[in-house]
Amino acid sequence: MLESGLLSRRKLLAASALTAAAGAMPRDSFAEAPAAKKQGPGVYRSKIGSYEVTALYDGIWYLPIDEKFVGNASSRAVDKALAAAFLPPRILPVSFTALMVNTGAKLILIDTGTAGQITDSAGFMLGNLAAAGVEPKQVDMIVISHFHPDHIDGIKTKDGAKVFPNAQILVPEPEWTFWMDDGNMSRAKQPVLRYFRNARRIFTDIAGEVRRFTPGEEVAPGITSIAAYGHTPGHTAFAIASGGQSMLAMSDTAREPFLFVKHPQWQPSYDMDGPMAAATRERMLDRAAADRMLVEAYHFPFPASGHIAKTKTGYELEPVLWQPL
């Protein structure tokens, strides 16, 4: 198989060399253009009933992982899954995409990106918001899924100023209770201790303005929060529904699809309660597959949405097709 593949590739190269030699394309028919050296805007819109939902790309983090990254799978199995996705071993590409919902009456942002505070290869959300034609002051509401830095850092600049001056901020009550508790912080080790400190940096001085909701509540018209505990103690997903259509925003329930949609039972170190997170993941993926739901997730490859198909051993993400509205 390999041999014939090589042969046919050689033939192909030979054929293209012949075409070039035939002089069908004179060299001066190619215009010289400088390389752009940057990506186009990461903005993707879709319609859910009368709502317009916009995926806003924030960037990617190439996270080195060690042999203990997945507690109940060998590093060989993890590297094999990365290789199956044409990715190098021991590096996890973590993609970030925030979601904006325009209900017609309100502009609602679900999670806020990294604000460039995690890696230089992320922090493009505000640029993409501008490319989408929206100014931060127009955002009416920010709904937070959980308190990991990549989801809340965009609330503030490095200097502590509010990025979205007119937005009401909604957070899951159990998430607030866990991360803002001094006793919990005193027992925490790194990297979780860093997350406790960061949650205080973001929320302490604006605590009076933050509204806490109980997962299960409708947080805005057509946006219902769903308890999805395990990744963090109060981790929350959201169902967005309008006019008989819906999208399930899974937040960090499934993370990188080439690892944890394919192998939902795997327990990565960043799930704070591994068994609970895996059970939540299985339950949500199973429902998404059975009900053929349109899903979205913060760490799926941009535009971070698609459908979930059941396989013999797990699930598969079938990405949406980029298409006009």
Ligand SMILES: [Zn+2]
């Ligand atoms: Zn995350």
